[in-house]
Amino acid sequence: MTARFYLREGRRLLSPVLLVAGWQVASACGLISARILPSPVQLSRTLWGLIKDGSLLTNLLVSLERVSFGFSLALIVGVTLALLSGLSRWGEDIIDAPLQILRTLPALALAPLFILWFGIGEEPKILLVFLGALFPIYLNLHKGIRNIDPKLLEVARTLGLSRAQTIRDVILPGALPDLLLGVRYAFGIAWLMLVVAEQVNAESGIGHMMMDAEDFLRTDIILVGLIVYGLLGLISDRLVRTAERWLLVWQRQGGTRV
Amino acid sequence: MVAGVAKAGRYARMNHIISNGEEGLRPLVREAADVRITNLSRQFSGGPPVLDHLSLTIPAGEFVVLLGRSGSGKSTLLRTLAGLDPVECGEVLRPAAVSVVFQESRLLPWRRVWQNVVLGQKGPAAKQRALSVLAEVGLEHRVEAWPLTLSGGEAQRVALARALVRDPSFLMLDEPFAALDALTRIQMQALVLTLWRKHQCTTLLVTHDVDEALILADRVLVLENGRIKIDLPVPLSRPRRHADPVFEGLRCELLHALGVHDSE
Ligand SMILES: Nc1ncnc2c1ncn2[C@@H]1O[C@H](COP(=O)(O)OP(=O)(O)OP(=O)(O)O)[C@@H](O)[C@H]1O
Numbered sequence: 001m002t003a004r005f006y007l008r009e010g011r012r013l014l015s016p017v018l019l020v021a022g023w024q025v026a027s028a029c030g031l032i033s034a035r036i037l038p039s040p041v042q043l044s045r046t047l048w049g050l051i052k053d054g055s056l057l058t059n060l061l062v063s064l065e066r067v068s069f070g071f072s073l074a075l076i077v078g079v080t081l082a083l084l085s086g087l088s089r090w091g092e093d094i095i096d097a098p099l100q101i102l103r104t105l106p107a108l109a110l111a112p113l114f115i116l117w118f119g120i121g122e123e124p125k126i127l128l129v130f131l132g133a134l135f136p137i138y139l140n141l142h143k144g145i146r147n148i149d150p151k152l153l154e155v156a157r158t159l160g161l162s163r164a165q166t167i168r169d170v171i172l173p174g175a176l177p178d179l180l181l182g183v184r185y186a187f188g189i190a191w192l193m194l195v196v197a198e199q200v201n202a203e204s205g206i207g208h209m210m211m212d213a214e215d216f217l218r219t220d221i222i223l224v225g226l227i228v229y230g231l232l233g234l235i236s237d238r239l240v241r242t243a244e245r246w247l248l249v250w251q252r253q254g255g256t257r258v
Numbered sequence: 259m260v261a262g263v264a265k266a267g268r269y270a271r272m273n274h275i276i277s278n279g280e281e282g283l284r285p286l287v288r289e290a291a292d293v294r295i296t297n298l299s300r301q302f303s304g305g306p307p308v309l310d311h312l313s314l315t316i317p318a319g320e321f322v323v324l325l326g327r328s329g330s331g332k333s334t335l336l337r338t339l340a341g342l343d344p345v346e347c348g349e350v351l352r353p354a355a356v357s358v359v360f361q362e363s364r365l366l367p368w369r370r371v372w373q374n375v376v377l378g379q380k381g382p383a384a385k386q387r388a389l390s391v392l393a394e395v396g397l398e399h400r401v402e403a404w405p406l407t408l409s410g411g412e413a414q415r416v417a418l419a420r421a422l423v424r425d426p427s428f429l430m431l432d433e434p435f436a437a438l439d440a441l442t443r444i445q446m447q448a449l450v451l452t453l454w455r456k457h458q459c460t461t462l463l464v465t466h467d468v469d470e471a472l473i474l475a476d477r478v479l480v481l482e483n484g485r486i487k488i489d490l491p492v493p494l495s496r497p498r499r500h501a502d503p504v505f506e507g508l509r510c511e512l513l514h515a516l517g518v519h520d521s522e
């Protein structure tokens with residue numbers, strides 16, 4: 001982390017900061033009505049209020065729990081299915097065809113059905129997140145396994161690697177970049193599904209907090225909800241990128257010769 | 259189909275033979291089986307036979323170079339010997355311990371250099387063995403590197419190390435230097451010769467380069483129409499000089515056999 005790095009980071013912050021400053025000035029001069037768009041200062045006050053009375057944290061925790069459950073489930077099921085269908089002809093025939101059909105269904109359209117089936121409990125929300133995240137994980141890992149360089153598989157044969165060794169040393173590490181890409185997509189979709197699930201039908205969660213605010217014309221709370229969603233998306237993306245940097249060192253150092 | 263070879267004490271042996279680069283110094287000749295191909299034929303669906311009742315014997319320890327025009331079936335022959343392609347018709351006998359080096363190094367980019375070399379090797383001594391072979395190919399300073407950071411020549415040397423660490427009785431190289439620049443290629447040729455002397459393995463190298471063939475081989479083969487068209491011993495001591503009149507003569511003969519005519 002050199003001085004140049006910080007300078008670069010600083011430059012990247014410049015335009016958002018200017019934007020917020022301009023927004024504040026415009027609000028203060030009465031150019032923007034507070035009912036349509038509250039000023040940044042007012043938003044921070046609302047945010048502070050929501051933090052102090054604990055409602056933000058409670059709702060945030062509920063939302064996080066839903067995403068964690070749904071996402072973990074999607075990761076476990078998606079990876080398992082992709083391994084089964086990627087590593088055996090048998091699995092491919094049984095698993096891949098139905099999943100390729102199912103994935104064309106827009107998962108969001110399932111929301112009403114899920115609510116009918118599971119009521120207004122946690123199940124439909126977790127399930128929606130799960131379904132949304134499942135396909136990017138499955139599809140990318142499956143593709144990664146199928147697209148392993150056949151030349152490397154040939155090398156494994158000439159080196160006398162067993163099937164298990166070939167999977168461990170060649171196929172899985174080779175498919176890892178695709179899996180991580182899938183995870184990144186999956187996070188994006190997971191947050192989207194959460195928003196929908198919580199706004200259609202929920203009694204807690206960030207989405208619910210925003211819907212409630214709508215009834216009371218609290219634009220400021222809705223905006224705080226938006227900001228929180230945005231931050232969550234940003235953080236999860238950063239997490240995956242960090243994992244990538246960690247797990248795919250061999251790629252990164254290839255880019256810049258050491 | 260495959261004859262086994264007794265391979266006792268390979269580790270000790272590898273460390274104790276030190277090549278002094280002199281021709282004819284072969285302290286330990288391995289009791290390896292010859293490579294013996296009889297009436298081997300191969301045909302891809304619909305096409306003409308790529309290999310057509312080909313017969314060939316390579317005595318243990320010999321360095322054979324295979325020449326032939328593009329598409330003449332050199333790789334097919336090598337892949338069949340390596341067990342990558344099936345023997346559909348004919349018979350192939352070869353030692354059990356074989357290694358292959360391809361034109362591309364085919365290293366696993368997600369394994370460090372030394373991990374690529376020990377791939378498929380067992381036992382606690384595996385890493386030690388890998389390090390000593392990497393030292394032989396002059397890469398002791400790159401053992402921890404990621405393959406994507408290697409130069410083409412370095413990557414190919416790692417591939418050589420990976421082939422040699424399993425102490426093969428029969429080493430096959432399919433245009434191993436084709437993608438390298440001329441200077442690196444000359445260095446690699448010298449390296450392969452040194453390693454061949456030291457490890458005493460039967461070697462079959464495929465190339466397009468007639469000079470390379472004559473620098474390296476005990477015997478040069480030209481493959482054409484699925485058969486060995488020319489089987490030419492190279493009665494020269496190493497290191498060899500291009501200027502040698504015998505070298506010149508062999509060169510003309512090979513070029514002629516390959517359908518290239520000197521226009522002087
Ligand atoms: N899997 C395959 N299916 C069909 N034809 C093949 C296959 N592999 C090789 N051939 C054909 O067999 C012939 C010999 O191919 P091979 O790769 O052995 O040639 P080569 O002598 O190694 O050529 P080069 O010097 O260009 O590498 C070619 O005509 C090629 O098209």
Ligand SMILES: [Mg+2]
Pocket residue numbers: 332333334432
């Ligand atoms: Mg070839």
